[in-house]
Amino acid sequence: MTPEEQNFMRKINAEEKIEPKDWMPDAYRKNVTRQMSQHAHSEVIGMQPEGNWITRAPSLRRKVVLLSKVQDEAGHGLYLYSACETLGISRAEMIEALQKGTAKYASIFNYPTLTWGDVGAIGWLVDGAAIVNQVSLQRTSYGPYARGMIRICKEESFHQRQGYEALLVLAQGSPEQKQMAQDSLNRFYWPALMMFGPHDSESAHSAKSMEWKIKRETNDDLRQKFIDQTVPQIEFLGLEHPDPAIKWNEERGHYDHGDIDWEEFYSVINGNGHCNRQRIEHHVAAHEEGAWVRDAITAYNDKKNANKIKNVA
Amino acid sequence: MSDAIKAATLEYATRLGDDAVVLGHRISEWVSYGPFLEEDIAYANVSLDYVGRARMFYTYAAELADDGRTEDDFAYMRSDRDYRNLLLLEMPRGDFAYSQVRQLLADVYYSLVLPELAKSKDERLAAVAAKAVKETKYHVRRSRDWVHRLGDGTEESHKRTQKAVDQLWGYTHEMFDMDETEQLLADNGIGVDVSKLRDQWHKEVSAILTEATITVPEDSWAVRGGRTGYHTENLGHMLTQMQIVHRSHPGCQW
Numbered sequence: 001m002t003p004e005e006q007n008f009m010r011k012i013n014a015e016e017k018i019e020p021k022d023w024m025p026d027a028y029r030k031n032v033t034r035q036m037s038q039h040a041h042s043e044v045i046g047m048q049p050e051g052n053w054i055t056r057a058p059s060l061r062r063k064v065v066l067l068s069k070v071q072d073e074a075g076h077g078l079y080l081y082s083a084c085e086t087l088g089i090s091r092a093e094m095i096e097a098l099q100k101g102t103a104k105y106a107s108i109f110n111y112p113t114l115t116w117g118d119v120g121a122i123g124w125l126v127d128g129a130a131i132v133n134q135v136s137l138q139r140t141s142y143g144p145y146a147r148g149m150i151r152i153c154k155e156e157s158f159h160q161r162q163g164y165e166a167l168l169v170l171a172q173g174s175p176e177q178k179q180m181a182q183d184s185l186n187r188f189y190w191p192a193l194m195m196f197g198p199h200d201s202e203s204a205h206s207a208k209s210m211e212w213k214i215k216r217e218t219n220d221d222l223r224q225k226f227i228d229q230t231v232p233q234i235e236f237l238g239l240e241h242p243d244p245a246i247k248w249n250e251e252r253g254h255y256d257h258g259d260i261d262w263e264e265f266y267s268v269i270n271g272n273g274h275c276n277r278q279r280i281e282h283h284v285a286a287h288e289e290g291a292w293v294r295d296a297i298t299a300y301n302d303k304k305n306a307n308k309i310k311n312v313a
Numbered sequence: 314m315s316d317a318i319k320a321a322t323l324e325y326a327t328r329l330g331d332d333a334v335v336l337g338h339r340i341s342e343w344v345s346y347g348p349f350l351e352e353d354i355a356y357a358n359v360s361l362d363y364v365g366r367a368r369m370f371y372t373y374a375a376e377l378a379d380d381g382r383t384e385d386d387f388a389y390m391r392s393d394r395d396y397r398n399l400l401l402l403e404m405p406r407g408d409f410a411y412s413q414v415r416q417l418l419a420d421v422y423y424s425l426v427l428p429e430l431a432k433s434k435d436e437r438l439a440a441v442a443a444k445a446v447k448e449t450k451y452h453v454r455r456s457r458d459w460v461h462r463l464g465d466g467t468e469e470s471h472k473r474t475q476k477a478v479d480q481l482w483g484y485t486h487e488m489f490d491m492d493e494t495e496q497l498l499a500d501n502g503i504g505v506d507v508s509k510l511r512d513q514w515h516k517e518v519s520a521i522l523t524e525a526t527i528t529v530p531e532d533s534w535a536v537r538g539g540r541t542g543y544h545t546e547n548l549g550h551m552l553t554q555m556q557i558v559h560r561s562h563p564g565c566q567w
C-alpha cells in the first residue's frame with residue numbers, strides 16, 4: 001500500500017468522511033460516482049410516473065401534495081447532481097450517460113402508474129424502501145453523499161406519509177376504492193422489494209462497497225427491515241398481504257417471506273419493463289425541446305456581457 | 314351582508330378560484346417536461362401558488378354558498394359551461410415561449426388586481442389577496458426575466474416569443490371588462506374595478522416586451538366570453554382530464 005492508500009484506509013476505518021479534495025482510489029471514485037449518479041437519475045426519472053397523475057389528482061389537496069412531492073424529487077435530483085460534480089463529472093455528462101443508457105436509474109420506475117392508487121403505493125412503498133436505504137447511507141463514507149442523505153431523508157418521510165395516507169383513504173373508502181388500493185399494493189410490493197438489489201451473493205458491487213463503507217448494510221438486511229416494517233402497515237390498511245408466505249419467525253425475530261422473482265427483476269432491468277423506453281424517450285424529448293431555450297439563455301447572457309464590456313471600455 | 318352582495322361575492326370568489334385553478338393546472342402540465350431541472354422546480358412552485366390560491370377562494374365561495382358543497386365540488390363538479398375563468402388562462406401549454414408569455418400577461422395583471430383586492434372591505438377576500446400579493450411579486454420577476462431572455466436571445470427564441478405574443482394578445486382584452494356583478498362589488502368597495510387597471514397593465518407589459526425587442530401588437534382582435542362561461546374548445550379537454558378520477562367515484566373521499 002502506498003502512503004496515500006494507507007491514509008485513505010485509515011480514514012475509512014476511523015469513520016472519517018472522505019471529502020472531494022482528499023486522495024481516493026480511482027475505483028472508489030468510480031464506485032461513488034456510479035452510485036450517486038444512479039441515485040440522482042432515479043430522483044429525476046421518478047418524477048415521471050408520479051407526474052403522470054398531477055393533472056388527474058382527485059382533489060385539490062391531493063394535487064397540491066403531489067405537486068410538492070414531485071417538486072421535492074426534482075430538488076433531490078439537483079442536489080445529488082451537484083454532489084456528483086464534486087467528483088469531477090458534469091451534469092451534462094451524467095445526463096448524456098442516462099440518455100445513452102450507460103448510467104442506470106432505479107428499475108422500479110419502469111413500472112407504469114395505472115391508477116390513482118399507484119401514487120399512494122409509490123409514496124408509501126417506493127419512497128418507504130428508499131428511506132430504509134437512505135437512512136443507512138447517512139453513514140456512507142463519502143462526505144457530500146452522507147450529508148445529502150441527511151438532508152433528503154427529512155423530506156422523504158413526508159413522501160412516505162402522504163402516500164400511506166392516500167392509500168388509507170382508499171382502503172377505507174368505497175369497494176372500488178379499496179380494490180384500487182389492493183391492486184396497487186399487489187403490483188408495487190414485489191418491485192419495491194427488488195429495489196434493494198439482488199441477494200448479496202449475486203451483487204457485483206457489494207463486497208468492495210462494504211469494505212469502503214460506501215454501503216453500510218447489505219441488500220438483504222435492508223430488505224428484511226423493509227419487509228418487517230411493512231407487515232403491520234398492510235394490516236392497518238386492512239388489505240391482503242401480497243406475499244402468501246409471509247410469516248413471523250420467532251427465532252429470527254423477523255418475518256419469513258416468499259421468493260422474489262429475480263427473473264422478472266433482470267428482465268425489467270434489461271429493457272422489458274412497460275416503461276423503460278418511454279421514460280428515456282420522455283427525458284430525451286423534453287431535453288431536446290428545451291435546447292432552443294438553453295441556447296436563448298446563452299445568447300442573452302453573451303449579449304449582456306458584451307454590453308458590459310463595451311460600457312466599461 | 315345583503316343577499317345581492319352575498320350572491321355577487323360568491324360569484325366573484327368562484328371566478329377568482331376558477332382563474333387560479335385553471336392557470337395552476339396548465340402550469341402543472343410542465344412538470345418533468347421543462348428545459349432543465351431547475352425549471353421543473355420553478356413550474357411546480359408557481360403551480361402550487363395558483364392551486365393554493367384557488368383552494369382559498371373556493372373555500373370562501375363554499376362558505377358563502379352554505380349548501381354543503383366543498384372546494385372540490387367547485388373544482389371538480391362543474392363543467393366548462395359553468396367555469397368562469399378568463400380565456401387566456403385556459404389556452405393550452407404550448408411551447409416554453411407561449412407559456413412564459415401567457416404567464417407574463419397574467420402575472421402583471423394579478424400584480425395590479427391583487428393589491429387592490431387586498432384593500433377590499435370583505436376581509437376574507439382581502440386576506441387571500443394579501444397573501445397572494447407576495448407570491449405574485451416573484452411570479453412577475455420570473456416571467457419578466459424569461460421574456461427578456463427569450464425575446465432577446467436567439468433568432469429562434471425571438472420568433473417563438475413574438476408569435477406567442479401575437480397569438481395571445483386578443484385574449485387579454487376581456488381581463489379588463491366589468492359586468493353587473495363586478496360593478497356592484499366595486500361600487501361597494503368589495504371587488505376591484507379592473508377597467509381602471511388597463512392602462513397601467515398595457516404600460517408595464519409594453520415596457521417589458523419592448524425591452525425584450527418584441528413588438529407590442531395593435532389591438533386588432535379581441536375574443537371574449539370567459540366570465541359568461543363561453544369558453545374556447547381547450548377548457549373542456551382540460552377539465553375532462555382534471556375531473557376524471559373524482560367524477561368516476563361519486564361521493565368518495567380522497
Ligand SMILES: [Fe+2]
Nearest residue numbers: 043046127130
Ligand atoms: Fe427518491
Ligand SMILES: [Fe+2]
Nearest residue numbers: 043072073076
Ligand atoms: Fe427523493
Ligand SMILES: [Fe+2]
Nearest residue numbers: 073127156159
Ligand atoms: Fe421521495
